Structure formats: structure tokens, C-alpha cells
Amino acid sequence: MDLNQLEAFAAVMTIGSVTGAGRSLGRSQPAISKAIGDLEGELGYALFDRNGPRVTPTGKAFLLYEEVERSLVGLRSIRERAVEIGREEAQPVHLVATPALASTIAPAALQMVAQGGGEFPEHIHLRSASAEQVVHAVLHRTVSLGLTSLPVAHRGLELHWIGEAPCVAVLRADHPLAGKDKITRAALRGERVITMSNRYRLRQRIETALGDDKGDKPLDVAIDTNTSFNAIMAAHAGLGVALVEPITALGMPIEGLVVKKLAVDIPFYFGVVTPFGRPVEGITRALIDAVETSARNILHGFVKRDAAEHDELL
Incomplete structure (x- = not known):
């Protein structure tokens, strides 16, 4: 072919x-x-x-x-x-990220680098993709930098650092739970819960943390979906309480919705990856640093962890 x-x-x-x-x-x-x-x-x-x-x-x-x-x-x-190369032009930045990161932290990081006064490329390719597709693109070296949820234990990836921030609940401002300081496990009983469908990533941690005290009754999920934005918009439509990672909820605030802490800590982990063995310099290095700063600015309770902690955390 x-x-x-x-x-x-x-x-x-x-x-x-x-x-x-x-x-x-x-x-x-x-x-x-x-x-x-x-x-x-x-x-x-x-x-x-x-x-x-x-x-x-x-x-x-x-x-x-x-x-x-x-x-x-x-x-x-x-x-x-x-x-x-034939025109002797500078290489553009190829950045791929999961939808949550591509729509919030990635643009903020690009803006920070652009305003930094240093070298900035004329062309930027910013693409959103599933976590699995981000990994595929980095492994095949078609991108300069990848931002993805964890885990990412693949050989051929260089994980630079891990970001951690607690998951949140998103609900309409007129919802009976909107006045609570924190949303408890008990408060979610009887509520229509909206969350992620991928059981190999965040969904599993949410269900484990919010099951009953004996751990043998999973969370009753009424709606599951493939992106946090879908879950948040379902909550906006009055279809339930969305339990999501904090990046979309805090990075893309929507009028009529409130973001609430959970009484149970459910950490969301994401990482910055590049192709293993490829030198990290210039605009890519600047972006890696800017992603960290942007995450600190957007996410409440952000913690930067060393890449070596990956297996222990996940």
C-alpha cells in the first residue's frame, strides 16, 4: 500500500x-x-x-x-x-495533549513562553487526543512534547515530572449540595453521578474511594463519558453531579456551575513526556517549565512529584 x-x-x-x-x-x-x-x-x-x-x-x-x-x-x-529543512526554517512545536490539558494548561503555557521574550516558533501544532494516542505519538516521535494523564509506564518515553491535584465535584449552582463546603461519600448516595468511562485510569480510583466503607459496593454511576467536559456539561444540563479531574473544572469555568472539593481525596495524576533519548532544549524545555507554572496557577492543591515516584503512586 x-x-x-x-x-x-x-x-x-x-x-x-x-x-x-x-x-x-x-x-x-x-x-x-x-x-x-x-x-x-x-x-x-x-x-x-x-x-x-x-x-x-x-x-x-x-x-x-x-x-x-x-x-x-x-x-x-x-x-x-x-x-x-529545505527552506532552513526553524522547526515548529508539535504538542499533543489529552483534551483537558490541551484546552487549559497547554494554551496557558504557550502564552507564557510567547510573552517571555525568548525564541518562539512561527508555527505551533496543538492537537488533543486520548491518553493512549498521546503515548503513541510520543513513542513514534511525531511530536515534540506530550501532556497526558497517568499511568504511562511505556519504554521509549521520558517522563519529566508528575503533576498531582485532587479531583472535584461539579454541579449546578441551584443544586441542593451546592452550599456544602465539601461533598461527602454519604451526600452522593441517591444522587445521579456522572464520571469517566475508562476504568483503567481515573474511573477506577473514583469508584474505589467512593465505594462504601467495606469497599464491596461500587459507586452508582448514572452517566459515564470519555471526557471531563462532557461530564461537566451534563451536570450543567441538570443531569447529576460530575466527578472529574480538576483541570477542566478549574481551567474552563462555566457560568451556572460550582466546583466543590471532595471530602475523600482522589488524586488526579498527569505527566509531561518526550521521546526517550531526544535532547530537550530550547522551546521544548521552556514549555516544560511553563506547563508547571501554569498548572500551579490553575490547580488548587497542585503538587509536583518526581518522575521516579510513578510506580509507587499508581
């Missing part, structure tokens, strides 16, 4: 028609059809069910698409960098 085939496949998956994909890529409809047909021939299975110019992706196409899109992002970065 080649780049033309993968780009044609990704365009058809995104747009939903061969004709539209051709327009987007500046190719003819027959050229797109041929590229898809050649790719299917190499793979040995169909990627689309065809009905004239409209196509419907098969189940296998959806499984393949995520990997193809990640690969195309890396190839585009290589292409852009090759052009920059």
Missing part, C-alpha cells in the same frame, strides 16, 4: 463519497476509485459497500481507519518538516 491509497481511503471515510473525496484531494473520481480498489486488492477484503457515488464503510474499514489516520498525521509531519 502507498500514501496515495491511504489518503484516498481516509478522505472517503471522512467525506462519505468518492466524488467528494476526489474534490478534496484534487483528483478525479476514477482515480480515487482505483486507489481504493487497489488497496482492497492488497488487503484482501472490502472496505466499502458501494451504492453509486455513495459508499458505506464496512466494519473492517472502521477498524483500519484509526490506525491509518494516526499514520497519516505522522507522514504529514515528516513532509512538512522536510519542506522546512
Whole structure:
């Protein structure tokens, strides 16, 4: 398979028609059809069910698409960098972070570096992705810097430091619990709880901390979702109490909502990672320091921990 085939496949998956994909890529409809047909021939299975110019992706196409899109992002970065090298341009910053970090701490850190008076790149690529995708991008060296929730015990990553801050409850200002100083385990009984769906990260710590005293009754979660912002907006709609990491809650305040401490400490951990063995200097070093300062400014109870504490903490 080649780049033309993968780009044609990704365009058809995104747009939903061969004709539209051709327009987007500046190719003819027959050229797109041929590229898809050649790719299917190499793979040995169909990627689309065809009905004239409209196509419907098969189940296998959806499984393949995520990997193809990640690969195309890396190839585009290589292409852009090759052009920059030819023009003797400075390398842009490629920063990838989980949605919570990408929308709050990352922009604050970039602003701090920009106002610092030192060297600042003309081009910045800031992308949000799941924690697993952040790790993938750093491992494959397609980004300069990654900000992600923990754990990240992968070989090939350089974890510079760990940030810790307590999770919070977010609820409407007119909610009966809004006047409480802290939200207790008992107060959450009978409430519709909204929280994360990934049981391998924050969700597990929340359920363990807020189960009953014997630890054999899990928290009753009415709504689970994949981002804290979704959970917070569900709370804004009056659907329950959101239990989330503090970065989104404190970094993106929303009128009509209040952020409350939890009586039980549930630490949220995040880290700053770069490709292992790659020198960290210039703008990347400045950003790592600025991320720490931004986290201290945004997060109540922020604690910076040494990277060597990762396994003990998690």
C-alpha cells in the first residue's frame, strides 16, 4: 500500500463519497476509485459497500481507519518538516495533549513562553487526543512534547515530572449540595453521578474511594463519558453531579456551575513526556517549565512529584 491509497481511503471515510473525496484531494473520481480498489486488492477484503457515488464503510474499514489516520498525521509531519529543512526554517512545536490539558494548561503555557521574550516558533501544532494516542505519538516521535494523564509506564518515553491535584465535584449552582463546603461519600448516595468511562485510569480510583466503607459496593454511576467536559456539561444540563479531574473544572469555568472539593481525596495524576533519548532544549524545555507554572496557577492543591515516584503512586 502507498500514501496515495491511504489518503484516498481516509478522505472517503471522512467525506462519505468518492466524488467528494476526489474534490478534496484534487483528483478525479476514477482515480480515487482505483486507489481504493487497489488497496482492497492488497488487503484482501472490502472496505466499502458501494451504492453509486455513495459508499458505506464496512466494519473492517472502521477498524483500519484509526490506525491509518494516526499514520497519516505522522507522514504529514515528516513532509512538512522536510519542506522546512529545505527552506532552513526553524522547526515548529508539535504538542499533543489529552483534551483537558490541551484546552487549559497547554494554551496557558504557550502564552507564557510567547510573552517571555525568548525564541518562539512561527508555527505551533496543538492537537488533543486520548491518553493512549498521546503515548503513541510520543513513542513514534511525531511530536515534540506530550501532556497526558497517568499511568504511562511505556519504554521509549521520558517522563519529566508528575503533576498531582485532587479531583472535584461539579454541579449546578441551584443544586441542593451546592452550599456544602465539601461533598461527602454519604451526600452522593441517591444522587445521579456522572464520571469517566475508562476504568483503567481515573474511573477506577473514583469508584474505589467512593465505594462504601467495606469497599464491596461500587459507586452508582448514572452517566459515564470519555471526557471531563462532557461530564461537566451534563451536570450543567441538570443531569447529576460530575466527578472529574480538576483541570477542566478549574481551567474552563462555566457560568451556572460550582466546583466543590471532595471530602475523600482522589488524586488526579498527569505527566509531561518526550521521546526517550531526544535532547530537550530550547522551546521544548521552556514549555516544560511553563506547563508547571501554569498548572500551579490553575490547580488548587497542585503538587509536583518526581518522575521516579510513578510506580509507587499508581
